[in-house]
Amino acid sequence: MQFKEIKIGRHTLKYPIIQGGMGVGISWSQLAGTVSLAGALGVVSAIGTGYYHHRAFVSKQQFGRPDNTEQFYNREATFQIFKDARKICGNAPLGANVLHAINDYARVFRDCCEAGADIIITGAGLPMNMPEYAADFPDIALVPIVSSAKALRLIAKRWEQRYKRIPDAVVLEGPLSGGHQGFTYEQCLDPDYQLENLIKPVVAEAKAIADNIPVFAAGGIWTHDDIVKFMELGASGAQIGTRFIATHECDAPQTFKELLIACKESDIELLHSPVGYPARGIRTNLINLVDKRQGPSIRCVSNCVTPCKRGVEARAVGYCIADRLSDAAEGNLETGLFFTGSNGYRIDRLISVNDLIKKLVYGEDS
Ligand SMILES: Cc1cc2nc3c(=O)[nH]c(=O)nc-3n(C[C@H](O)[C@H](O)[C@H](O)COP(=O)(O)O)c2cc1C
Known part of the structure; x- marks a missing residue:
């Protein structure tokens, strides 16, 4: 299938591919800038930018x-991340990902607007x-991440009533994605909640709201053929996270990339998280220690997400999400928490962003 350019609000992407925002420190200036330069949407993660x-x-x-x-x-x-990304991608559309569950959402959202984001994507x-x-x-352009048609309906109804606005696009994230899920543990394993079964109702809901709201499917999408499969089910494009970690340009440290290359399917699990949703990541020694309640101390220095209630949930699950994700961003194998999508074990080497985008647009052999 030949991919066509696609509009999100007033911005046009050459290819209907969004690089998913990945925090802490996985999609910052280098990854997002290079992806946008290559014609897909690079997305800067606004999470934990203090670690830049x-x-x-x-x-x-x-x-x-x-x-x-x-x-x-x-x-x-x-601001510096956006400045550095712009040095790479110039005026190409560039996105920001701001999680709704963070403390100070409104301020962080505005920081991204002022720093020069063209498209803001919000999930959680x-x-x-x-x-x-x-x-x-x-x-x-404003793009919510949803996990059901009902969520999209609620958001669009409120936006129309209160602000006379509708979403400029929607990301539908299924339960094979990396990091936090929009589902319970049971739903993540339930066939009814797999992306293939969620896509049609969400596309129908988007159509009922307006003619021109593209739906991007996310979670476990790996190849050109996967994207085509979801386009045939009604999606306009895909958001892809994990595969972009395995690029030379990705901001993740080398240890993170090597851990992914080494990881087996059985190392990838749904973990408990202080955010209140299951989160998919790699079982490392940290998780073994956390299971035995022997993980690093929990101090809640960074006061990162609302649902954690200033460390209450962190103590309940046995780790601080801000500290552990930022340790991963700094390459600490012993204390870092390494998120991945369920297909992360398929990574066997690093390639360039350009080569990855070519594979996604034209097929694996290109
Ligand atoms: C390391 C990592 C960090 C992530 N961080 C975020 C985040 O901060 N915000 C968000 O909305 N999604 C986050 N995600 C989800 C991705 O943006 C993407 O939607 C998802 O991983 C898609 O599934 P895939 O990895 O199978 O392609 C993260 C995923 C990974 C692997």
């Missing part, structure tokens, strides 16, 4: 970590007020 350039922008630390929400979601570092919760924070930025 080894905390160079953090003015207040405790135990060597960004102190509190303001430092963890660091405005100056976010229903972003009912997203248009309010974008009111001064009419050119910025």
